[in-house]
Amino acid sequence: MSRNTSNDITVVGQITSVYGIKGWVKVFSHTDPMENLLSYTPWQLKINGQWQTFKLEASKKHGKGLIAKLDCVHDRDHAQRFSGVDIGIDSELLPKLGEGEYYWSQLEKLTVITLTGENLGRVSHLLETGSNDVMVVRGNAESYDRRERLIPYLPDIVIKEIDLDAGTMRIDWDPEF
Numbered sequence: 001m002s003r004n005t006s007n008d009i010t011v012v013g014q015i016t017s018v019y020g021i022k023g024w025v026k027v028f029s030h031t032d033p034m035e036n037l038l039s040y041t042p043w044q045l046k047i048n049g050q051w052q053t054f055k056l057e058a059s060k061k062h063g064k065g066l067i068a069k070l071d072c073v074h075d076r077d078h079a080q081r082f083s084g085v086d087i088g089i090d091s092e093l094l095p096k097l098g099e100g101e102y103y104w105s106q107l108e109k110l111t112v113i114t115l116t117g118e119n120l121g122r123v124s125h126l127l128e129t130g131s132n133d134v135m136v137v138r139g140n141a142e143s144y145d146r147r148e149r150l151i152p153y154l155p156d157i158v159i160k161e162i163d164l165d166a167g168t169m170r171i172d173w174d175p176e177f
Contacts, residue, residue, distance in 0.1 A: 009044050009051055009088035010105050013037045017083050019062070023073035025082055027059075027066040030104075035061055037087070038068070044088035051088060100155065102162060104133075110169045112137045112151070115160060118144040118175045126153060144175045 013029040029037040038059040044051045059068035073079050094103065104126045112120040112135075121139040133153040139146035151173060152158055161170040 008091040010091045010094060010103065011086045011088045012040065013087040015045070015068075015082045015085045015087060018076050018079040019067045021076045022069070023075050023079045024067050024069045025073075025079050026062075027068050027087065029066055034066060038066060040089040040093050043070075044090070045082065046086045046088065102164075106164060107135070107153075107162070107169070110162070110164075110167055112169050112171055114175055115170060115172050120144055120149060120151075120171075120173070120175060121146075123169065124148075149177075 012031055013027055015025045016028050017026045018024070019026050027037065029035075031037045038056075038061075042053045042055050045054050046052075055071045057069045057071040059066065070079075070082070073082070097103070107123050108125055110123050112123060114120065119142055121137050121143040124136045124138045127134045127136065127150075135151045135153050137149045137151055139148065151171065158171050158173060159169065160172055161168075163169075
């Protein structure tokens, strides 16, 4: 375990609970496929608001989920302290994306503006629905109204422009909808 000084960390999962008595933990993965989480090393765990580096001693798919053993955790009581902790990785470990492709974490917090200039708020998070992903956009003090909207993530149809440097996303959407 060591402290990470990098600010460019992407959350890729969470430790949900303990597994067994030898220090193993159950893990929820945000990666697709879920097993990809196990290939990233080392893990950054957010403990008391600070990212700390941990090495994996072992990890594997178990049933419909994943389990892992941190190299410094040897019993159930110690493992319990990690329940609910976010798992991050250095963003530079993520595969490079093609033109027009984005990680969800890059879209979160973008200000959403309609083609006619109305600010609808910020992207809170995205949902995977099967047919297409959906953005949850939460209104704020600067937005058209304070409503929360569910907006389909459909590049070229709804999503017209993403400017990560400016922190904005322009969309073709009626603010009354």
